[in-house]
Amino acid sequence: MRILFTTIGCLILLSASQKIPQRKIIDVHFHAHLAGDYGQPPPANPRTGKIPKWRNDEEVIAMMLATLKDNNVVKAIAAGSLSTIRNFQMADPERIIPALDYPDSQNNPLPDTATFVRYFQEKRFSVFGELALQYEGKTLADAELEPYLAICERMGIPVALHTGMSFPNTTYTCCPKFRTHLGNPQLIEEVLVKHPKMKIQLMHLGFPYLQETKAIMNVYPQVYADIGAIDWLRPLPEFYSYLQSFIDGGFGKRIMYGSDQMAWEDAIPLSIKNIENAPFLTESQKDDIFYNNAATFYNIK
Numbered sequence: 001m002r003i004l005f006t007t008i009g010c011l012i013l014l015s016a017s018q019k020i021p022q023r024k025i026i027d028v029h030f031h032a033h034l035a036g037d038y039g040q041p042p043p044a045n046p047r048t049g050k051i052p053k054w055r056n057d058e059e060v061i062a063m064m065l066a067t068l069k070d071n072n073v074v075k076a077i078a079a080g081s082l083s084t085i086r087n088f089q090m091a092d093p094e095r096i097i098p099a100l101d102y103p104d105s106q107n108n109p110l111p112d113t114a115t116f117v118r119y120f121q122e123k124r125f126s127v128f129g130e131l132a133l134q135y136e137g138k139t140l141a142d143a144e145l146e147p148y149l150a151i152c153e154r155m156g157i158p159v160a161l162h163t164g165m166s167f168p169n170t171t172y173t174c175c176p177k178f179r180t181h182l183g184n185p186q187l188i189e190e191v192l193v194k195h196p197k198m199k200i201q202l203m204h205l206g207f208p209y210l211q212e213t214k215a216i217m218n219v220y221p222q223v224y225a226d227i228g229a230i231d232w233l234r235p236l237p238e239f240y241s242y243l244q245s246f247i248d249g250g251f252g253k254r255i256m257y258g259s260d261q262m263a264w265e266d267a268i269p270l271s272i273k274n275i276e277n278a279p280f281l282t283e284s285q286k287d288d289i290f291y292n293n294a295a296t297f298y299n300i301k
């Protein structure tokens, strides 16, 4: 019996120690949102079926930050409106890097360019994005964005652009101007030509525009990408074959982990698990995706 107890004790200890994430992680596609942003009550996670338990703004912030901490996510590029990212940043200033969403959940207009520069200098935001322009029927080449992109290039402000697609029925529900072809990463090419020093992150790795995303990343080595949402929302074999194609193509130093957790904090451990379990990734490739590539792109020491 004693031996049995000792064995059980060891097993418990072993499984407990296995739960402690060893790898340091940066989440470059995290959403800072408040309780009303996804409806009340919030919808169930479309992948896990779990309904978020938070009931108010304080609980959303507390649950999201606790999930980051529990999973060893040491930095999160947190996108939201100016007021929301401030709430998250004040709650955990070491972990949260504020990113200015456009459009944001409150449909705030972009600040004028002088105010935009001042907000950046005051560290009210450090990253410009998620730019969800596709939902508005626009691309990064839209004239409205040009003066802001020029500022981002001049001041070294990283730009994070939504690329790829969205949930079924997006065009029929929230966003009548949404079109799938506007998520094609090749549509940013003229902007890259005009702003060669601009730091840019293609969100969702351009999914499902495999060849077009590779073409852009191959010719423009300054372009990085994240795997937010596709790393937990898409069927796993499809996500794996898409990601593996980029790894095989030699892009492993420019692909960054992102959760794009939206309303669902359980997307964070789920997406981390999916990358940890990817059979084609070496340990050092996982380190690159989870931390090193983002540390380079975002200049995180």
Ligand SMILES: [Zn+2]
Pocket: 130, 162, 163, 203, 204, 260
């Ligand atoms: Zn997105």
